[in-house]
Amino acid sequence: MKPLRATFAIVAVLFLVVLAVSPLKDYLREWKKYQTGYNSLVAGLPQRVKPVDIGIRQVWVQKLDRVDRCVTCHLGVKEPALHAALEPYRTHPRIYHDVDDLGCTFCHEGQGAATEYRESVGNVKYWDRPILPRAYLEASCAKCHRENDVPGAPVLNLGRKLIRESNCAGCHRLEAYQKQWIPALDGIGEKVNRTWLVAWLKHPKAYAPSTKMPDFLLSDEEAGTLADFLLSFRTFPREAVLDPLPAALTSPGDAQKAKLVELGATKFREARCISCHPINGKGGYVAPELGKIASKVGEQWLYNYVKQPKRLQPGVLMPRYRFSPEELAGVVAYMESEFVDYDMEKPAPHTPDPGFYEKGRALFKKYSCGGCHGLPGMARAEETGPDLSAIGAKKLYEIDFGRSGIEQTLPSYLKTKLLTPHVFGESMKMPQFGFREDEAEAIAVALLGNTGDRIPPDLIVPATPQSAFAPQGEFGKLVDDLACLGCHVMNGRGRLVATDLSLEAGQARRTWIEGYFKIPYSLRPVLTERMPNLFLSDGEIKTLVDYMETSFIADTLEHAVPSDPTAAAIGRGLYYERYGCQSCHQIGAKGGYVGPPLDKLAVRLTPGWIFHWLKNPQGLKPGTIEPNNNLSDAEADALAAFLLSLK
Amino acid sequence: MTRTRVIALLVPLLLAGCTAKRNPASLSAADSTRGGDSAAIVLQAAPVGHILTYEERQGSVLYAKYCAVCHGKEGKGDGFNAFNLDPRPRDFSDSAYMVALSDGQIIQTITGGGRSVNKSPLMPSYGWTIDRSQIQYVAAYVRTFVYGN
Known part of the structure; x- marks a missing residue:
């Protein structure tokens, strides 16, 4: 009896304990x-x-x-x-x-x-x-904001800009990114020498630190073969032929040459080439480095290119400067004498190995050069790299971390891959772009947003439709020839390096625009980019301004500003005492230099523009830092009257 | 008798097994942040090498665009335009001054300009240029300069 009772007791207690576990577990959540x-x-x-x-x-x-x-x-x-x-x-x-x-x-x-x-x-x-780790959180904005920049997501916006600039879509499938224009390689054999090309292919950033061309880590042999292959392409698009050099450049006397170089130096400065081109890393950033250009390209090519850029590279955003034949020869002579790489070895005659063409062609295909560069006879490569349109949903077991030893997460994989692609294996074809760490993180953010998730259509933010503006006629030809849209925006087309011209004639007076084409100057002392002097003829300027006067205007900008001195006196008080405009603008060399100086404003701007600008600056130029002061009509009138009275 | 001892041992073991899964996350830190003076809390919670919060990062972008020209990238009141101004722009890295300043005062100065708080009219008003939450972001970021970021 006794053992049975004991067993019963034990089982009963155990049963109780088991019963107690469940509520206890719940209590301790x-x-x-x-x-x-x-x-x-x-x-x-x-x-x-x-x-x-x-x-x-x-x-x-x-x-x-x-x-x-x-x-x-x-x-x-x-x-x-x-x-x-x-x-x-x-x-x-x-x-x-x-x-x-x-x-x-x-x-x-x-x-x-x-x-x-x-x-x-x-x-x-x-x-x-x-x-998502904090640094990568902005990736999720891209799920719905698929194309436009997202206000408040600076990292995502930077990543998208870098993806566009680096032309990732050249090799990878990436929805919402278009392939960028990159110079085709037609006629490269007539353009550059072999010594430069081999060095460039091996390490592009050594020649031009600002270049977007990545480093493919080629061996000496690969670079040599690829160079021989490329140099065999000697014809230009549309059967263009290089013009011969003028006599002034082929056989100048010493005295004549010195004069030519001097003229060229002046014109090179006046044309403000460095507004777009960097020289040894200093200057603009929208065009290629010029510091050692004479050791890269042949003199004849340079002469022809400055003369008519679009003839050798259709689609390039370099304006055709209106140099006289003598000035053109001068600019070329100046560049040939000034921008030389004295460290580069002298180009020596070279006989390519037999079979270089096939081998070079294979290398061109292997490294997917055709993803960016067009080459006659080679189809433009389509998406040779992995599809990145759903990379944000990639599963961890699908990733080969190799011997990289990094933290095994998707963000750290993407970042490392962008910084040093070769740590995941020697055979990786992805080149090294030389991104900074924050840039690699930003690109990873933009990529992680491509999750391929199904998003309800009402949540997706539609992209701003591309403007179809294409100026026609004489004006259109000039806009194309001068590459205006490389820096300016007109009715939604173009790149916003300089100002938006869509309302230019409503903003500025005709006489001022004409004078500006003759001697372009920087309105703000702190700006870096400057409008180049294109040396336009009076007829061309008239064509441009006539078009602006009919198209780049708005009736809503018209407004009559009172011209009586009392209004101007009230405006003076508002300017100095109430709104403190002098903290950013100068009048008579007194005041700040964030905004443009306001002396002789009546010569430059129309009264209607001044009034409407004071009322709502962001309405006319979205994103301007001029604060909207919520002025009443009377205040804006008085302030405009004061500004127009400035002599 | 030995069996009852075994049971006596088993019961606490079972209990221990149930409780072991608990995450010993400390609540004491959260408890210590109660109180009204938000500036003091922020100072307490954010030591040197402060990592910017979401709001502060948003503010940093707006600050770089609108404010840095005068107040300087480091908030020291030494932007490139500062030297044209009399009085000079406020130095946000001055911790004694910043602690005495309430969030409301900072937001009012940004919204209504210097003239709205009886200070220099050289500080413009941004209340009609950026929206209210953007002003709050900037105000949050302005507070971070005392850590010497």
């Missing part, structure tokens, strides 16, 4: 501790914050098919009084989206349904989308 912690935190606050009932909380976003229980512990997300509390209770930063609208994991990733810290972060088995 991790999140309950956070919830009681929250309640004791808010009880001690001077503001009244409602404590929470203990229990699982969640956000259900039906349209995204997501249930996020993050708010079980992140209890202060919508409570502004907790903006200085530590996590997990801190208020969510003010953004333009609402947590009830999008939930949490749509932006942050991670496992929304989990109720334990470790699992919700998502660094667990069978969960492929762990939480």
